[in-house]
Amino acid sequence: EPEVTQTPSHQVTQMGQEVILRCVPISNHLYFYWYRQILGQKVEFLVSFYNNEISEKSEIFDDQFSVERPDGSNFTLKIRSTKLEDSAMYFCASSEGGVSAFFGQGTRLTVV
Amino acid sequence: AQSVAQPEDQVKVAEGNPLTVKCTYSVSGNPYLFWYVQYPNRGLQFLLKYITGDNLVKGSYGFEAEFNKSQTSFHLKKPSALVSDSALYFCALGYSGAGSYQLTFGKGTKLSVIP
Numbered sequence: 103e104p105e106v107t108q109t110p111s112h113q114v115t116q117m118g119q120e121v122i123l124r125c126v127p128i129s130n131h132l133y134f135y136w137y138r139q140i141l142g143q144k145v146e147f148l149v150s151f152y153n154n155e156i157s158e159k160s161e162i163f164d165d166q167f168s169v170e171r172p173d174g175s176n177f178t179l180k181i182r183s184t185k186l187e188d189s190a191m192y193f194c195a196s197s198e199g200g201v202s203a204f205f206g207q208g209t210r211l212t213v214v
Numbered sequence: 215a216q217s218v219a220q221p222e223d224q225v226k227v228a229e230g231n232p233l234t235v236k237c238t239y240s241v242s243g244n245p246y247l248f249w250y251v252q253y254p255n256r257g258l259q260f261l262l263k264y265i266t267g268d269n270l271v272k273g274s275y276g277f278e279a280e281f282n283k284s285q286t287s288f289h290l291k292k293p294s295a296l297v298s299d300s301a302l303y304f305c306a307l308g309y310s311g312a313g314s315y316q317l318t319f320g321k322g323t324k325l326s327v328i329p
Contacts, residue, residue: 108257133315135316137317143321144304144319144320144321144322145258145304145306145317145319146319147316147317147318150315150316158316193257193258197315200265200315201246201263201265201308201309201310201315202248202260202263202308203308203315203317204260205250205257205258205259205260206257207256207257208256208257208258
């Protein structure tokens, strides 16, 4: 069964460093998303991406964040200068075009 | 604005008993409703969805959910709980933004099934 895969499963980084979280969406999907879940809190939408551009972004997705689909298969989330409060589980999701989304296993980002 | 509420932080049931995890929503227009399950240190696994059609939706692992428009609810149910059902359950509301769909999640309900 096709699935969304994310790497790494856990990333530890120092405050101020740049991180790139990687995702391989399901191959025939056209819409890509990033969500995050701060420990103990609910899952929050960050950004959606379609046709090589951002469709929508939330208030959380400020100038420190960027997304890219560099090679037609990977979908990345970059945090330019990490802060302690960026520590969270980051989920990538993809969908064929409807409202159903399939999520990856997540990358746990720890900023120290 | 759209929102999802899961009024219970935790639900405990005995193995073999029926379980219900509650969810209510608020949205203008037609709702797209989902249930996801999260096991410890794992991602979000899709359980079931309501887009249109029958109000009773059947999903994975024997779960089902009933869409009730008048009560704006979408409660998750299972006739006979298993210990392995113990996990964190999220209700989510899908809506269309500028050319894409987003999910708004509830805060989650921790289900504990006691042997």
